Amino acid sequence: MNYENYIKLEFPSKSSNEALARSVAGVFAAQMDPTMEELGDIKTAVSEAVTNCIVHAYPESLGKILLRCRILGDSKLEILVRDWGKGIENVEKARTPLYSTGGEDRSGMGFTIMESFMDKLTVRSRPGAGTTVIMTRTLPRRKRSL
Amino acid sequence: MKLQGEYASGHLCIRLRGELDHHSARETLREIEALLDRYLPRSCAMDLSALSFMDSSGIAVFLQAKKRLSEIRGSLWILDPAPQPERVLSASGMERFIQIKHRKGTTVP
Numbered sequence: 001m002n003y004e005n006y007i008k009l010e011f012p013s014k015s016s017n018e019a020l021a022r023s024v025a026g027v028f029a030a031q032m033d034p035t036m037e038e039l040g041d042i043k044t045a046v047s048e049a050v051t052n053c054i055v056h057a058y059p060e061s062l063g064k065i066l067l068r069c070r071i072l073g074d075s076k077l078e079i080l081v082r083d084w085g086k087g088i089e090n091v092e093k094a095r096t097p098l099y100s101t102g103g104e105d106r107s108g109m110g111f112t113i114m115e116s117f118m119d120k121l122t123v124r125s126r127p128g129a130g131t132t133v134i135m136t137r138t139l140p141r142r143k144r145s146l
Numbered sequence: 147m148k149l150q151g152e153y154a155s156g157h158l159c160i161r162l163r164g165e166l167d168h169h170s171a172r173e174t175l176r177e178i179e180a181l182l183d184r185y186l187p188r189s190c191a192m193d194l195s196a197l198s199f200m201d202s203s204g205i206a207v208f209l210q211a212k213k214r215l216s217e218i219r220g221s222l223w224i225l226d227p228a229p230q231p232e233r234v235l236s237a238s239g240m241e242r243f244i245q246i247k248h249r250k251g252t253t254v255p
Contacts, residue, residue, distance in 0.1 A: 112202075
């Protein structure tokens, strides 16, 4: 697929990188001239996806996380978050609101928020091999400085 | 994440400032619980007007704070959430668990 611009960022699964990842995604998305609300939604979705990697993919060790942001066509933002961690046994169950294996610290709302803040959410996972989350959001065309 | 508690006649107002995510959640909850233990308030408002970002980790923090308060028969509500936290609260259906109040006609300093 044709893309107008992209970035790839790789970082270890340290919780201090959650803010870094969502900020980078926000700065990348800014070139599409989003509203404050759209920018907040994108940053929130990225924060949820990266937190999942840190909490669930690599619960007892540090691992590698990849964030890739692309602008597809004219107005579609695609965000990919990938890990090589332990994977999800049952993706459908993991996407159920309030379901969590993370204990009291987690609300189980991560996928629900990604789903409601982005237009489309795809989750591919293989136990022992890792998880890839791909989210897209179309940002209505406004004045562009590209 | 910065947190400030103000207590007067049974009511505790906790003002959160900055970004509440998984990274800051545990420390934030620890500080909230320390304030609750110190004042044992009858009611507690979480003022989110200066919270510039939160994700679902924040929801877990508020639910745990509510649980702690209900142990001492206190009530908890969220006050004046900034736009981004408000969207997260509403997307996760938090109104069913925690009341969200808005100060009307007052400006937040």
